[in-house]
Each structure stands twice: as C-alpha cells, then as structure tokens.
Amino acid sequence: MNTEANRPSGREPVIEFRHVSYQLNGRQELINDVSFAVQRGETLVLLGRSGAGKTTALKLINRLLEPTEGDVLVEGRSTIAWDPIALRRHIGYVIQEIGLFPHFTVERNIALVPRLEGWVEDRIAPRVKELLEMVGLDAGKFARRYPHELSGGQRQRVGVARALAADPPILLMDEPFGALDPLTRGEVQREFQALERRLGKTVVIVTHHVGESLVLGTRIGLVEAGKLAGIYSPKEFLESTEPVTAAYVAYLRMHEGIEGDE
Amino acid sequence: MSLLEYFIRHQREILQATVEHVWLVGVTMVLSVAIGVPLGVLVTRRPWLSKPILGGANIAETIPSLALFGFLLPVPWLGGRADRLAIAALTLYALLPIIRNTSAGIAGVDAAVREAARGMGMTEGQILFQVELPLSLSTVLAGVRVATVLTIGIATIAAAVGAGGLGEFIFRGLAMVNNQLILAGAIPAALLALGADFLLSVLERRLRPAR
Numbered sequence: 502m503n504t505e506a507n508r509p510s511g512r513e514p515v516i517e518f519r520h521v522s523y524q525l526n527g528r529q530e531l532i533n534d535v536s537f538a539v540q541r542g543e544t545l546v547l548l549g550r551s552g553a554g555k556t557t558a559l560k561l562i563n564r565l566l567e568p569t570e571g572d573v574l575v576e577g578r579s580t581i582a583w584d585p586i587a588l589r590r591h592i593g594y595v596i597q598e599i600g601l602f603p604h605f606t607v608e609r610n611i612a613l614v615p616r617l618e619g620w621v622e623d624r625i626a627p628r629v630k631e632l633l634e635m636v637g638l639d640a641g642k643f644a645r646r647y648p649h650e651l652s653g654g655q656r657q658r659v660g661v662a663r664a665l666a667a668d669p670p671i672l673l674m675d676e677p678f679g680a681l682d683p684l685t686r687g688e689v690q691r692e693f694q695a696l697e698r699r700l701g702k703t704v705v706i707v708t709h710h711v712g713e714s715l716v717l718g719t720r721i722g723l724v725e726a727g728k729l730a731g732i733y734s735p736k737e738f739l740e741s742t743e744p745v746t747a748a749y750v751a752y753l754r755m756h757e758g759i760e761g762d763e
Numbered sequence: 764m765s766l767l768e769y770f771i772r773h774q775r776e777i778l779q780a781t782v783e784h785v786w787l788v789g790v791t792m793v794l795s796v797a798i799g800v801p802l803g804v805l806v807t808r809r810p811w812l813s814k815p816i817l818g819g820a821n822i823a824e825t826i827p828s829l830a831l832f833g834f835l836l837p838v839p840w841l842g843g844r845a846d847r848l849a850i851a852a853l854t855l856y857a858l859l860p861i862i863r864n865t866s867a868g869i870a871g872v873d874a875a876v877r878e879a880a881r882g883m884g885m886t887e888g889q890i891l892f893q894v895e896l897p898l899s900l901s902t903v904l905a906g907v908r909v910a911t912v913l914t915i916g917i918a919t920i921a922a923a924v925g926a927g928g929l930g931e932f933i934f935r936g937l938a939m940v941n942n943q944l945i946l947a948g949a950i951p952a953a954l955l956a957l958g959a960d961f962l963l964s965v966l967e968r969r970l971r972p973a974r
Contacts (some may be wrong), residue, residue, distance in 0.1 A: 563882055591886030600879025614883050619955050663883075673882075 513577060514538035515586050515671060515703040516562055521571035523557055531557045534571070534700055534728040541670075543699060544704040545732075547717030548711065548749070554727040559673050560704065563592045575671070590614060593664030593702075597676035599656050601648040607633070610681040614667040632662040654685040661693065665700070674706045678713065690716055711753040715739070723749075731754040769943045776867055777932075781951050784928035787918045788955075790850050792911055795857035799910075800903065803865020804891065813866070821861040828917050831855065832924045849918070849926035854939070857910040864906025868899025901971040908963035915956040919948060929955075 516539040523532040531554045539545045549554040550634060560566040561573045564580040573580045601610050612625045612634055620628075633640040636658035648656055657678065664672060677693075678686045694717060697704060708714055713722045713733045723730040723745060730745055738746055768823075770777060806813045826834070831852045836842045841851050874897050880890045896903075922930025929948040936944030 505974035513857070527894075529842070565878070565882060586884045586886055589882060594882035596875060596879060598873075598875030600873070600877075602876060602880075602894060602898075603873075617883075617885065619891065 513541075515541050515543075515576055516705065517572075517574040518561075519572045519578075520559075521558075521561060521568045521573055522565060523554075523561060524569045527569070527673065530685055531555075531727055532561070532568075535673065535727075535729045536571075537722060537729055537732060539703055539705060541703055542701045544717055546714035546721045547705065547707045547724050548714045548721050549708060549709065549724030553724040554674055555709075555724050558724065559675055559705060559707050562671075562673055563589050563594055588668065590618060591669055591671065593666075593669040593672040594663045595660050595672070595674040595677045596677045599660040599680075601656060601659060601663070603648050605647075606644065607638075607646050607651070610648070610659060611663045611666050613618065613663060618667055620667075627641045632666060633659075635665070636662045638662075648668055648738070654681055654689060657681060661696075667709065670703060671703045671706045674704065677706065679708075679710075686713075693717065709751045715753075766943055766946060770947065773947060776904075777947055777951060779932055780927065780929045780948070781955070783951065784915070784918055784955065786925050786929075787846065787849055787853065787921060787926060787928050788911065788959075789916050791857055791914050791918070792907065793851040793859055794850065794854045795910060795914075796907060797856045798854070799861030799906075800865050803903075804869065804896075806866040807869045817859075817862060817866075818860055821857075823855040824859045828852070828856070828920050829923060832920065836924070845925040846927070848924055849921035849928075851920065854917055857914050860906040860909040860913070860970045862901070862906075864909075865899065865903050868902030869895045871902065872882065897940045901967050903969045904963060904970060908960060908967060911959045911963060912956045914950060915959060919952055 512619075518535050519584070521532055521535045522530065524530050532582050537545075537557065547558055549555050557566060561568055562575065562580070564573075564583065564585045575583065575588060575592070601699060605613070608629050611629045613626060615625050627722055629644060630640040633643060639653060643651070643655070643659075648659070651659065657680070661677070664674075678689050681689060690713060697717070706714075706717055707719075715738065720732055720733060720734055721738050722732045725745060731741075731743070731744065733741060739750055741747065741750075802816055806816055821830070832848065835848050838848075839853075841848050876894060876898070877890065880894050885893070908935055918928055919930035919933055921928055922934050929952045932948030933943050936942065936946075936948065
C-alpha cells in the first residue's frame with residue numbers, strides 16, 4: 502500500500518482504487534490489482550496503449566462496470582454501496598464518440614441531467630446559456646441546432662457542456678479530444694485546461710496521447726497491460742529514465758514536437 | 764354493364780364492406796402493436812427469449828391463413844364470434860414484422876448514445892422511452908407498415924369464417940364465377956393497401972431521425 506500511487510495526504514481522496522481487478526466473463530483479466538487515489542481538484546491522466554485497460558478503469562468509477570476484486574471508492578464509499586443512478590449523476594462523463602442524442606437539440610442534450618434531476622425550467626435556460634458560453638459556443642446560435650448540424654469540435658464542446666450541466670464534482674473523460682484534427686484538438690485542449698483550473702473539478706482523463714496528458718494532467722498514471730506501471734507528475738514523467746516513460750517521451754519529442762513542455 | 768356502373772349501383776354495399784374491412788384491420792393493428800412492440804423490446808433485454816419469441820411469430824407466419832382460421836375455431840372465447848376469431852388470427856400474422864422491426868430498431872441505436880445515457884445516470888425506463896424508442900420509431904413504423912399491408916390482404920380471407928369485409932365479394936364472386944363481384948372486393952382492398960402504404964411511408968420518413 503505504500504507505493505507512489507498511495508501517496509499519503511491529509512485530504513480525503515475523492516476517487517480511490519484499492520487492489521482492484523476486473524475480469525471479463527471471469528476469465529480475461531482487464532485490470533489487475535490496481536491501486537491509486539485521486540485528490541480533490543486533481544486531474545489524473547491515465548495514459549497507455551489501446552487495450553491497456555484505461556477505459557475499463559474509467560468505467561469502474563461510474564459503475565458502468567463493477568470490480569471483480571477489490572474496491573473502487575468514490576468520496577469514501579464503495580461504488581457498490583452507491584445507488585448507481587445517484588453515483589452517475591454525481592459524475593460527469595464524456596466519451597470519445599460523445600454520444601449526443603441525435604433526436605435532441607443542443608439545448609435538450611445539455612439540459613438532460615438537470616431535467617432528470619427535476620430542476621425548474623427557470624433555472625435550466627440560464628444554465629444552458631452559461632454552459633454554452635463556457636465552452637465557447639454562442640447560445641443564440643447553437644441552442645436550437647441538432648447534433649448533426651455541428652462540426653466535430655462543436656460536438657465535443659457540447660459533450661463537455663452536457664457533462665458539466667448539473668455541476669458534478671467529478672468529471673470522467675474517455676479520449677475526449679480523440680476524434681478532432683490536431684489544430685482543433687489543441688484549441689479545445691487549451692480551453693479545457695483553462696476551464697478545469699477555474700472549476701476545480703476532480704478529473705480523470707483517459708488518453709493515448711502523451712502530449713495531451715502532459716498538458717492536461719496534474720499527475721499521469723501509466724497503464725500497461727491492466728496494471729498501473731506508475732504515477733508521475735508531468736515533470737517527473739519527462740525526466741523519468743524508466744524504459745516505458747522514456748519511450749513515450751522519445752516518441753513525444755519526435756512526433757508531437759515540444760508541445761508537452763509548456 | 765360496365766364495372767364502373769356496377770360499382771356505382773352497389774356503392775352502398777361496397778362502402779359497408781370497406782368499413783368492416785378497415786375495422787378488422789384497425790383493431791388488428793392496435794392489438795398487434797400493443798403486443799408486438801413490448802415483445803420486441805423484451806427480445807433486446809433478454810436475448811435468450813429471442814429464439815422462442817421470433818420463432819413462434821415465424822411459425823404463425825408460415826401457417827396458411829385459411830388453415831389458421833380453422834385452427835382457432837375450436838378455441839372457446841375466440842371461436843364464438845367470427846370477428847373475434849378473424850382479429851385473433853390476423854394479429855398473429857401481423858406480429859412478426861412488428862416484433863422484428865422493434866428489436867432491430869433498438870439494436871440499431873448507436874452504442875455510444877446508449878453508453879452516454881447510462882453514464883449520465885438515466886434509468887432503464889428513461890433510456891427506453893426517451894432514447895431507444897424515439898430513435899427506433901421510424902424502423903418500428905416500417906414494421907407496422909409491412910404488417911398493415913399484409914393484414915389488409917389476408918383480411919379478405921376472414922370472410923371465409925363469416926367475419927365480413929371485402930372478402931365477402933371475392934368469395935361470392937368465386938362461387939358465382941362473377942368477375943365483377945370479385946373485383947368489387949379486390950379493387951377496394953388493393954386501394955386500401957396502397958393508401959395505407961403511402962400514408963405510413965410518409966409518416967415513417969417524417970419520423971426518421973436526422974443523421
């Protein structure tokens with residue numbers, strides 16, 4: 502338990518994995534004895550190859566999956582002890598495909614969770630406007646559009662706005678900027694970074710982009726074949742001499758420029 | 764006497780038979796949607812039920828219609844009245860396309876949309892009624908359209924058990940070797956089928972979700 506993943510802290514962790522394993526159909530091990538903790542206001546990036554188990558780890562947090570062994574704690578309570586609906590409404594969730602409802606306007610997509618939570622309409626309209634502006638979209642122009650009338654970057658922003666709608670303290674993002682072209686991606690990343698600082702949410706982001714993890718993460722968890730290979734600050738990650746991190750850094754310097762050094 | 768004159772002279776009876784026919788088909792469609800859509804949803808929720816339910820509906824579909832009317836004759840409550848019997852048999856026929864299209868429509872909903880819905884904390888009922896059914900509406904309606912056209916045709920056979928409808932003219936015409944009589948049943952039935960097909964396809968296009 503005294504690994505770097507469980508760095509002692511005076512504060513109560515918001516998300517904690519305690520020796521979590523997850524097997525598919527009781528056979529294939531997708532997550533293998535993973536332990537780590539995420540403190541309030543932190544942004545943990547889970548970095549790793551496709552199929553390493555990053556998405557599985559994320560889904561264990563909002564109980565789209567349940568651990569085969571060990572415990573996933575959210576605000577000190579095991580996800581199994583939470584009512585799954587209450588847990589999920591407490592956690593914003595953004596996936597790569599975004600999953601906007603094609604039959605809902607942008608306004609209805611964003612207002613989904615507030616409406617499920619029974620907010621009065623007088624409170625919803627200003628909230629939608631505020632969120633659209635927060636993610637850099639003109640409310641007057643976009644609120645009545647349908648998802649198919651938006652560009653990829655606009656959809657991504659609406660997806661983030663939807664996840665933030667009921668002001669959840671925790672935000673989970675699975676390859677949130679994956680489908681965007683590099684320029685839009687950089688733009689949305691920078692905006693998100695600013696937003697993140699302002700809102701002070703506890704965030705877990707899954708990505709396979711090294712540059713992205715260095716830009717967005719306060720800490721980076723390296724996931725390798727269902728195991729957590731280590732947790733680093735961006736600085737530690739860049740300076741680490743371990744073969745895997747060094748390989749990522751070398752790749753970064755070659756292909757993604759020095760964008761990560763900012 | 765031309766066909767047109769024949770139609771004009773017998774317009775009262777033809778209209779009455781058409782109303783009977785529409786009634787038989789209408790009740791059948793209401794019943795088969797009320798039964799078929801929930802069964803289609805059930806198939807997507809409990810995949811192991813897919814074989815028995817779709818298999819059963821498939822078998823009903825393969826029984827020759829005249830024989831199906833005969834089979835249902837001894838059934839206590841149904842056999843007692845011709846219209847009940849006819850509606851029960853027609854409903855069995857109409858079920859398959861509706862069940863199949865409902866389950867296909869729901870299965871066709873983008874997995875990402877469903878995952879987002881679950882991840883945001885929608886309950887199973889909310890996902891079904893706010894996401895899956897609205898998004899599969901046009902597919903379900905395509906099934907209803909097929910079933911309606913099918914039922915309008917098969918309902919002419921209901922006359923064989925005395926349930927009335929446009930089949931009356933056809934059976935009488937066959938017995939009397941009178942082509943005009945046959946056409947007095949066949950033409951309105953064909954027009955009904957074409958009309959229903961057209962109206963429902965317009966509705967289906969309107970409800971198709973934008974991509």
